Amino acid sequence: KFWVLKNNTNLRKELAMARLKKRGAMWYARVQWRDENGQKKDKQIPLRTKSKVTARERLVLVSRVKTDIKEGLSFSFPWMNDEGQTKVSVFRIKDAVNEWMEHRKKNKIAMSTLEINQLALNYLIDCTGSKRPLATISNTDIANYIDYLDAKGNSDTTINIHLRTIKAMLRYYHKIGKLDRVPIIEQRKIPKTDPIYITDNEFQSLMELDELDDFYKRVFLLYRETGMRLREPFMSSLNGDWIDIPPESKTKSVRSIELSEPLKKVFLELKEWYDQGYGSTLIDAGGHISKMFKKSLREIGSKDTKHFHSLRHTFAVRMLLMNTSIYDVKLMLGHSSVTTTEQYSNMNLKRVAQD
CATH class of the missing domain: 1.10.443.10 (Intergrase catalytic core)
Known part of the structure; x- marks a missing residue:
């Protein structure tokens, strides 16, 4: 029994450590841990270097704040900002919206699609506020968002279009490592109907x-x-x-x-x-x-x-x-x-x- 407890303790310590991970030519600091439900969590911080020596030096700074990272805080490290300091970085919903829309424009998304995207995101800000951290958006927030769209008289089809926008943005930030999880976003079921034509x-x-x-x-x-x-x-x-x-x-x-x-x-x-x-x-x-x-x-x-x-x-x-x-x-x-x-x-x- 002592051996099992000791090994479980070692596992938790190992998971809590920041370690190097190479993705392509670049190095990342990887912090892993288990939450209160025993679920394995993973956070990767870009070290923005191809040099393993530099990566090890930067890993030391990441390791100093690994406990805060486990608690959900994000950081801007010296190699990420002009001040050259480690700072708590709060990625707010408004910043996320602006950055994602700029990303969409650079990818030459049609203007009509961008207008639809912007409307969906404006509704999200109406519901959650613009200053909340993006990472705090929960399943409850999505449910409230749907209720808000309902109250504004949007059809099920329009609600689904807006939900796709929100899901696309959140999945983008999850993909690039700015978001650890994406809340559950399910489309409303709409009965199939024949296309509406002009006789x-x-x-x-x-x-x-x-x-x-x-x-x-x-x-x-x-x-x-x-x-x-x-x-x-x-x-x-x-x-x-x-x-x-x-x-x-x-x-x-x-x-x-x-x-x-x-x-x-x-x-x-x-x-x-x-x-x-x-x-x-x-x-x-x-x-x-x-x-x-x-x-x-x-x-x-x-x-x-x-x-x-x-x-x-x-x-x-x-x-x-x-x-x-x-x-x-x-x-x-x-x-x-x-x-x-x-x-x-x-x-x-x-x-x-x-x-």
């Missing part, structure tokens, strides 16, 4: 709206006939009969769409409107077009669930009704997997054709 009768009614400018009618037709996302025309170029959509779009890869002569004229008209016309005076030209479409849908009495993205769904459904291969539709839409496209083939196409 031929509805689209014809839009084309017959007296109060809708003919320019918008032509633009809506362009979107329905090409399946482009809202902002893709603004970043695209026309080469011969083809629109070339760059990898900056949500698709993340180059794709091309062939246009008829009438649609080529509409595309060039839209580009001129965006670059030099009224669209150039708007903060969000895409948002303006989307709102005009939604307003028009209300004018003809369409269901409120229908919106601008329904034009993209309509394109896919129409292609399948014309017996276009599911794999060709996948390429036209720019889906990374045919599984995404199959949502359209699983619809009752007979009922759709009757619409």
